[in-house]
Amino acid sequence: MKGQAHSTGSGQAGEISIRNAGISFLASDRVVEAVRDISVEFSPGSFTTLLGPSGCGKSSLLGAIAGFVSLTQGEILVDQRPVHRPEGSRGVAFQHHNLFPWKTVRGNVEFGLKMRGIRKTERQRLVDAILDRVKLRTFQHSYPGHLSGGMQQRVNLARVLVNRPTVMMLDEPFAALDAQTRLQMQEMLLELWNGLKMTIVFVTHDVDEAVLLSDRVLVMSRRPGRIRADFEVPLARPRTADQLTSTEFNRLKKYCLELLREESLADEGAGEGGGISLPDLELTPSTSEQDR
Amino acid sequence: MSNALVSSSSALPTLGSQVRLARLRNKRSFVPAVIRCASLLACIALWYLASTNKWNVIVNFENVPSPAAVCQAAVQLVSSPKFQGHLLSSIARVFSGFGCAAVLAIAIGLGVGRSKLLSDLLMPPLELLRPIPAVAWIPLAVLIFPNPEESMVYITFVGAFYPILLNTIHGVSSVDSNLIFASLTLGANRLRVFSDVIVPAALPAIVTGLSIGMGNSWFSLVTGEMVAGQFGIGYYTWESYTLQKYPNIVLGMIAIGLLGMLSSLLIQRVAWFFMPWAKLGTNR
Numbered sequence: 098m099k100g101q102a103h104s105t106g107s108g109q110a111g112e113i114s115i116r117n118a119g120i121s122f123l124a125s126d127r128v129v130e131a132v133r134d135i136s137v138e139f140s141p142g143s144f145t146t147l148l149g150p151s152g153c154g155k156s157s158l159l160g161a162i163a164g165f166v167s168l169t170q171g172e173i174l175v176d177q178r179p180v181h182r183p184e185g186s187r188g189v190a191f192q193h194h195n196l197f198p199w200k201t202v203r204g205n206v207e208f209g210l211k212m213r214g215i216r217k218t219e220r221q222r223l224v225d226a227i228l229d230r231v232k233l234r235t236f237q238h239s240y241p242g243h244l245s246g247g248m249q250q251r252v253n254l255a256r257v258l259v260n261r262p263t264v265m266m267l268d269e270p271f272a273a274l275d276a277q278t279r280l281q282m283q284e285m286l287l288e289l290w291n292g293l294k295m296t297i298v299f300v301t302h303d304v305d306e307a308v309l310l311s312d313r314v315l316v317m318s319r320r321p322g323r324i325r326a327d328f329e330v331p332l333a334r335p336r337t338a339d340q341l342t343s344t345e346f347n348r349l350k351k352y353c354l355e356l357l358r359e360e361s362l363a364d365e366g367a368g369e370g371g372g373i374s375l376p377d378l379e380l381t382p383s384t385s386e387q388d389r
Numbered sequence: 390m391s392n393a394l395v396s397s398s399s400a401l402p403t404l405g406s407q408v409r410l411a412r413l414r415n416k417r418s419f420v421p422a423v424i425r426c427a428s429l430l431a432c433i434a435l436w437y438l439a440s441t442n443k444w445n446v447i448v449n450f451e452n453v454p455s456p457a458a459v460c461q462a463a464v465q466l467v468s469s470p471k472f473q474g475h476l477l478s479s480i481a482r483v484f485s486g487f488g489c490a491a492v493l494a495i496a497i498g499l500g501v502g503r504s505k506l507l508s509d510l511l512m513p514p515l516e517l518l519r520p521i522p523a524v525a526w527i528p529l530a531v532l533i534f535p536n537p538e539e540s541m542v543y544i545t546f547v548g549a550f551y552p553i554l555l556n557t558i559h560g561v562s563s564v565d566s567n568l569i570f571a572s573l574t575l576g577a578n579r580l581r582v583f584s585d586v587i588v589p590a591a592l593p594a595i596v597t598g599l600s601i602g603m604g605n606s607w608f609s610l611v612t613g614e615m616v617a618g619q620f621g622i623g624y625y626t627w628e629s630y631t632l633q634k635y636p637n638i639v640l641g642m643i644a645i646g647l648l649g650m651l652s653s654l655l656i657q658r659v660a661w662f663f664m665p666w667a668k669l670g671t672n673r
Contacts (some may be wrong), residue, residue, distance in 0.1 A: 164574075196591070197572075197590040199664065212572075212575055257574075
């Protein structure tokens, strides 16, 4: 059926392989190297966070997976198919929601289904289901301009997820929200992910968020962005806010913070080789290849 | 409105404070209304004093009719079929000229705003003609159109065309690229990006163009009718001058002002109907 076109029956869809990816762009007559030689695999249904200082090229990498930033080197494959342009199967949510101001909540959520030519009755059913999931059914006829930041971001998630993408990319989606709303949104995202099982690539500079949400954290270096560390988060699921105070959580958090601090102290040249010593902590290295 | 849940639980307004708020709101809308009415009445009073005392300081009020004389003329003329005929023919000209301008300028503006080729093809001649005011077209318009009616409509068309065109181009070319990204990642193709994102995003700018264009087309029409018309409200106003029916001049002016105001209001209402989100966005 067309409504489920993006998810294949096997449950194995959503595999991402990034091979020797490099991204450079022109900024006022100067070539800026945003990302250098990144190779990494994301397994289907995994939740991975790209953690790094601002301006480390993590958003560029995300844009490349989405298909609206082009690689200057290497390639990105999603389910063995090279990425060329944005597609409905790869959903994106940014920090600042980009909802259509002229459409109601319902109209916004329905948009992707309409673009794929899904029949009206089917559309209604799918939109109702996702609106219930993000608890926005009562606001379905409101315009985005009249919702709070948290609600707007919920509409944004619903608008992407109603298409059942196999890959979902989030670029600091909760950074503009207050702490309490952010926690609620993080829990909601985990719930949605648990139900829909798409591959998530989550970009943040917030260490707590990275450790609390993900299966795996990739710490990126300063520009040009490379992968500094790649480790798994062994915290039990379902994750809750209680885990924010557990010893394991704090150990991982400390590790990340030290890495980030070293990144911010290191001068431009030091980032080139292996001059920086990794903090001496016992961690489970990720099974997939490491950049360094 | 935002964070409604949080604020309502933390600071639930008491009945007393609600009454105070309501009183404050009434006071805030009542006082300005009184000031505005007083300002209008003062202007009419000044007009009355100047015309009855025939002031002659720099501006000569000797031949200016008094408010009472204008009212008298109005009572006589509003029911006369001749005056109504003038009004109706002007309205018909404005709406046909403005209508053609709106259709053409929006279509060209949407194309030019999105396509470099169309822009290179169409904009040079349009830019060349743009500095020519609609009024300057009158002699040539009279020459090229088979009858004066069409030349009048053409002049209102020229007046409305450019503001609508330029605002449409501006609206289309300044669409937030994030909205286009969003629609692409949601599976929209190029045609749907245009029809479902670019057009609605440009709509507020188009409406601005339409309301400026409406004002311009009234301005152009009235001038055209005064110079080359045989009927219409502009012609009527000028004819009243030549026939020395001075109260009718002021009456014609008031009619022109009212028609301009009503047609702007009409555009605003139609715009609100098509853009409910924009109406809710402003504090109206």
